Amino acid sequence: MAVLNMVQALNQALAQAMEADPRVMVLGEDVGRAGGVFRVTDGLLERFGEDRVVDTPVAESGIVGAAFGLAVGGMRPVAEIQFMGFSYPAFDQVVSHVSRIRNRSRHRFTAPLVIRIPYGAGIGAAEHHSESSEVIYAHTPGLKVVVPSRPYDAKGLLLSAIADPDPVVFLEPIRSYRAVREEVPEEPYRVPIGRARVAREGTDATLVAWGAMMREALGAAEALQAEGVSVEVVDLRSLVPLDVETVVASVRKTGRAVVVHEAPRTAGFAGELVAIIQERALYALEAPVVRVTGWDTVVPLKRGEHHYLPSVGRVVAGVRRALAG
Amino acid sequence: MAVLNMVQALNQALAQAMEADPRVMVLGEDVGRAGGVFRVTDGLLERFGEDRVVDTPVAESGIVGAAFGLAVGGMRPVAEIQFMGFSYPAFDQVVSHVSRIRNRSRHRFTAPLVIRIPYGAGIGAAEHHSESSEVIYAHTPGLKVVVPSRPYDAKGLLLSAIADPDPVVFLEPIRSYRAVREEVPEEPYRVPIGRARVAREGTDATLVAWGAMMREALGAAEALQAEGVSVEVVDLRSLVPLDVETVVASVRKTGRAVVVHEAPRTAGFAGELVAIIQERALYALEAPVVRVTGWDTVVPLKRGEHHYLPSVGRVVAGVRRALAG
Amino acid sequence: MEGLTGRTAVAQEPQQVLTPDGELVGEPPLDLDDTRRLYRAMVAARLYDRKGSALQRQGRLATYPPFEGQEAAQVGSAVALRADDWMVATYRDAAAMWFHGYPWELLLLQRMGDERGGAPPEGVNVLPPSITVGAHLLHAVGLAWAERLQGRDRIAIAYFGDGATSEGDFHEALNFAGVYRLPVVFLCENNQYAISTPRERQTAAPSIAVRAEGYGFPGVLVDGNDLFAVYRATAEAVARARSGGGPTLVEALTYRIGPHTTADDPRRYRSEAEVEEWRRRDPVERVRRYLERAEAWDPGWQAQVEAEEGAAIEAAVERAEAVPPMEPEELLGAMFASPTPQLLEQARELRAALEEAGERP
Amino acid sequence: MEGLTGRTAVAQEPQQVLTPDGELVGEPPLDLDDTRRLYRAMVAARLYDRKGSALQRQGRLATYPPFEGQEAAQVGSAVALRADDWMVATYRDAAAMWFHGYPWELLLLQRMGDERGGAPPEGVNVLPPSITVGAHLLHAVGLAWAERLQGRDRIAIAYFGDGATSEGDFHEALNFAGVYRLPVVFLCENNQYAISTPRERQTAAPSIAVRAEGYGFPGVLVDGNDLFAVYRATAEAVARARSGGGPTLVEALTYRIGPHTTADDPRRYRSEAEVEEWRRRDPVERVRRYLERAEAWDPGWQAQVEAEEGAAIEAAVERAEAVPPMEPEELLGAMFASPTPQLLEQARELRAALEEAGERP
Numbered sequence A, B: 001m002a003v004l005n006m007v008q009a010l011n012q013a014l015a016q017a018m019e020a021d022p023r024v025m026v027l028g029e030d031v032g033r034a035g036g037v038f039r040v041t042d043g044l045l046e047r048f049g050e051d052r053v054v055d056t057p058v059a060e061s062g063i064v065g066a067a068f069g070l071a072v073g074g075m076r077p078v079a080e081i082q083f084m085g086f087s088y089p090a091f092d093q094v095v096s097h098v099s100r101i102r103n104r105s106r107h108r109f110t111a112p113l114v115i116r117i118p119y120g121a122g123i124g125a126a127e128h129h130s131e132s133s134e135v136i137y138a139h140t141p142g143l144k145v146v147v148p149s150r151p152y153d154a155k156g157l158l159l160s161a162i163a164d165p166d167p168v169v170f171l172e173p174i175r176s177y178r179a180v181r182e183e184v185p186e187e188p189y190r191v192p193i194g195r196a197r198v199a200r201e202g203t204d205a206t207l208v209a210w211g212a213m214m215r216e217a218l219g220a221a222e223a224l225q226a227e228g229v230s231v232e233v234v235d236l237r238s239l240v241p242l243d244v245e246t247v248v249a250s251v252r253k254t255g256r257a258v259v260v261h262e263a264p265r266t267a268g269f270a271g272e273l274v275a276i277i278q279e280r281a282l283y284a285l286e287a288p289v290v291r292v293t294g295w296d297t298v299v300p301l302k303r304g305e306h307h308y309l310p311s312v313g314r315v316v317a318g319v320r321r322a323l324a325g
Numbered sequence C, D: 001m002e003g004l005t006g007r008t009a010v011a012q013e014p015q016q017v018l019t020p021d022g023e024l025v026g027e028p029p030l031d032l033d034d035t036r037r038l039y040r041a042m043v044a045a046r047l048y049d050r051k052g053s054a055l056q057r058q059g060r061l062a063t064y065p066p067f068e069g070q071e072a073a074q075v076g077s078a079v080a081l082r083a084d085d086w087m088v089a090t091y092r093d094a095a096a097m098w099f100h101g102y103p104w105e106l107l108l109l110q111r112m113g114d115e116r117g118g119a120p121p122e123g124v125n126v127l128p129p130s131i132t133v134g135a136h137l138l139h140a141v142g143l144a145w146a147e148r149l150q151g152r153d154r155i156a157i158a159y160f161g162d163g164a165t166s167e168g169d170f171h172e173a174l175n176f177a178g179v180y181r182l183p184v185v186f187l188c189e190n191n192q193y194a195i196s197t198p199r200e201r202q203t204a205a206p207s208i209a210v211r212a213e214g215y216g217f218p219g220v221l222v223d224g225n226d227l228f229a230v231y232r233a234t235a236e237a238v239a240r241a242r243s244g245g246g247p248t249l250v251e252a253l254t255y256r257i258g259p260h261t262t263a264d265d266p267r268r269y270r271s272e273a274e275v276e277e278w279r280r281r282d283p284v285e286r287v288r289r290y291l292e293r294a295e296a297w298d299p300g301w302q303a304q305v306e307a308e309e310g311a312a313i314e315a316a317v318e319r320a321e322a323v324p325p326m327e328p329e330e331l332l333g334a335m336f337a338s339p340t341p342q343l344l345e346q347a348r349e350l351r352a353a354l355e356e357a358g359e360r361p
């Protein structure tokens, strides 16, 4: 089996989807000739031509609005937004139309499109290049929201997203693009949307994370193992639909939970998880659910970024707090 | 003292702020000649002239982006977005610039502006006219988010918002615009941003709500009183900064909490409240915190709207669930 | 001076074929039979429009956005389409949508507050009316693009008002259409107002049509109350689109005779005299005069048309009002192809709440 | 045909005063002293630009967006401003910003990843560089408006690229400026690419300048590598703005010689031959030749300018690198005038985490 990083796995998924279905197309800023600023669409233009791999003007609302029309009209567009910080100009199209046309037309019209958005901090980038605003999509009814943390899931989830009859916001952790390499089957396969994954089993506490923060979660679990603390780590993979069973089952078992995300704390997605955990498993909880998150600030630039992002140390401290109760 | 509804109280606050400070101005779609579609800016054009009461083109990003420049340049603009469903085209300006210029420039430039947004369901309106997406603003670092539920607070909070050195998203519950009338002092006064209000004291359970949902919360408390259940009702008034103390003190006292909002449940602001309550008062909780919210759907049109909005009955049922544990 | 862009070479006088008095000042692009058919459609549309306002006053519709005065702009352009072309239009475009196959009944049902009005019959390629201003132009762009990519020759038309031209999405849509030379027609019904805001405060541009050059395709300015002029310009634009010639921006100068919606009071922002002046340019009466001159109209036929179309509208109202409300599961059941676990649970919660409240489940 | 908008009456040849060989083809708008001053500024800018790329290669800057080739467009326009005018520009406009008073040191500090680089000295009315494409045009609109409302005669200038003209905010900004006749200059540095996307795939419009008519104000197309042409057009636009004549759109045709940023590989989307052709139109060399012809340039002076400006830039680098990192409280302390309780608590949490990790607090 080939050993791929996430960029390669995503690229393979796109190529296979385009190979299998002539309705699948890719559009966005610099996705063609340049192959995408992260090279996720590298080689697709040469292989599938200008009709199906489209460099667009710099206009995010245009990209998503046109992709919406393409999808309603029978295509299966995969739109790329260059960085999450540039997804906001398209927010109206996503919230007011992409997510709603099925409901508005009672299934008569549908918008099966994928919006790929690189997200997250940790590469010392300029402002607007480090956002993690998944919650604004997760809160929007009618969208599925998916976040792979490793190459295998990236490929399988992207193939599921493209095949999905409904719009999927597909968040790609920039920091994980090339950080991890693993075996990825050559043939197409799907990882189901809406299923979390127990990335590491444990008995003393549950860590819930997704995307780039999985590295810190697993790192913390590893560090705590050395101290004899056994931490279960759940990789959500999908925020919507949320796999409540897997999360709750784990917390029922361990009695303690820590949620990690790099987004700002206030009204971040951790709140949803805490709410659900205590709704379903309050009496199993031996301590408050701990949130280890970014601060309520803009992501600092390079010199201060490490002060913002949850580190292995902060996650370890969070688990200790959960253990102490 | 004059008895005013919320529209009148807001109108009075605007007029007084403009009277007191020549930098205060109003801009938005139909705020001038028409006096606003809800008449909140009625009479201001006649009184303060075209320079300070500006009818704009239909362009929400333009309104907020220009208001941002006006604020940085020394004015105190109060921008109106006609309905919350039309705030999304301006989302990028709000999230990427309005909320951030202070941080980006380390206090060198600031954007003291107010964005007034009528929000919420319950009037049987067309699609996009019933939104309650406060959480996307609450999650955005650098914004204050305020939601009055009654005329007195509306006036005092708006005067605070206009005087605030930072940007304030000012949410006005459409359903409450003319529903309640109460005594409102003629002279200018301020209700501090960041302070909740115990709207009704009680001992058996705490209901947390804001904006239009205060009616259901108070209605439920009243209904339960008849059955001998004593419910404390907290009107948040500000989502950011959140008055954690008032909420937690109440829950510590009652041991049971119900959060009500009309926004969809998933990743709604209730999650934040639940997270904070269990962080601070887990051991005081005698039952899971209950969420009574809108569903994860678009707000239905008139015929189905009553199935969506939390009703007094649903809030009562929520409190009963909290009491049953 | 070299390099300085100046006024366009072409005068900004709107194209006209039929004067307000019903006199021809150009070649009629339609024969008498077709003209009678379109006249009948405009009469029907006006009956519907009046019905809409009446129903609203009786509390049977939520709000209603009248289009009186814009019948020629809508019918004259819609008739230039092929039956399977895409139409993406606004809350004020009931006449165009109906003419293109969207039943009165469903337009009414949606206005009554029932989402099922948003589902036109299979084969009717009309999206539910756009409530947001501006965004839907991009949808027409994408639809036109999808058709071309799938090797079909359907085109797409977007209807929008003068206010919509100020939204960023207007710009992005026209720019995409120009870059990809898409088969799309942008039909601006410039009815002089966006709610209370008059056209001259919407933009300092001499016209909306002139903007087309900034996107690399033609713009046309027409008398929007002139059925023939609207038809001719739209037909040319449709033909250009269908033959691979790319997009066109058509600006139809017209006027909204009624209020913005039934909730609006236009006396706050315009004079009765102005409205009167536009009434004299009425698009329906104009065609009636033309037909009368050509001896293709008489009061008997008028009465028959009104009776038949009125009855059809009455029947549509009855059918729409007879639609029973949705059950909770159906109401919550159209966010996804199959509901998420969260939505299933919420539907159960709603059902339980209704049962608890003693409502019939 | 009447009503059909056609091509503009005016040819789309860019205004030029100085040929690539440094020969005058028009009246020079600046005297030799001023020209030497601006030449010196362009030389300084180029040194800074080279330094930026070099620092990035050494890992001392995050990424760096070179502006080589655009020095005349930036300096030639910035010099047309009054010292207190507002400037709102992009990541690629360091030369314009510096010329208008934003110190090299702070531009570098921000690029090193320190927010304190975003705070120009009091009195320098330049916003920190815009990283988002397009949004900042509206900020210039608002600033210009604020000045007029406060009875001052400052104007605002917005710098942006060809790519930015496709964003909805471009449209909304120009439309607002037209409607309110605001004292603002829109300066488009059309450098032929938006990252990999060439100008002709950005829009089908014959030029960017032509769009001005769609907003009711003048547009000008100039050779952006011609210091004199850029200066003359901008000075006219500034004068128009300051005297109440409203906005102007200036399109400066130029070229980005380097990559989009140091992370970009331009060979993927353009040929070396194309770059070479533009090198021959180099804006700095052009002025050098002109000065040399006028006997106002010699190698000794060149060496002196390079030495002095180079030293100033080196000193700026040193000062920027010497800035100690922010303490947690300061880092988290600029979201509001006074931090919320949540932020105070989070700063304490961060401080505790650092102490626990054994880092010096």
Ligand SMILES: Cc1ncc(C[n+]2csc(CCOP(=O)(O)OP(=O)(O)O)c2C)c(N)n1
Pocket: B029, B058, B060, B082, B086, B089, C092, C131, C132, C133, C134, C160, C161, C162, C163, C164, C165, C191, C193, C194, C195, C256, C260
């Ligand atoms: C994005 C958005 N902003 C604001 C509104 C509120 N609104 C509804 S109709 C309207 C005016 C539209 O004017 P125009 O485009 O000229 O169409 P008309 O109503 O005149 O047909 C406005 C501002 C909206 N529906 N959508």
Ligand SMILES: Cc1ncc(C[n+]2csc(CCOP(=O)(O)OP(=O)(O)O)c2C)c(N)n1
Pocket: A029, A058, A060, A082, A086, A089, D092, D131, D132, D133, D134, D160, D161, D162, D163, D164, D165, D191, D193, D194, D195, D256, D260
């Ligand atoms: C809103 C937004 N979308 C996308 C980007 C990513 N991006 C950065 S620069 C750029 C190209 C801009 O091109 P242009 O306006 O011509 O300026 P240039 O870089 O050529 O100076 C893009 C797409 C961004 N920064 N902001």
Ligand SMILES: [Mg+2]
Pocket: C161, C162, C163, C189, C190, C191, C192, C193, C194, C195
């Ligand atoms: Mg209009």
Ligand SMILES: [Mg+2]
Pocket: D161, D162, D163, D189, D190, D191, D192, D193, D194, D195
């Ligand atoms: Mg460029």
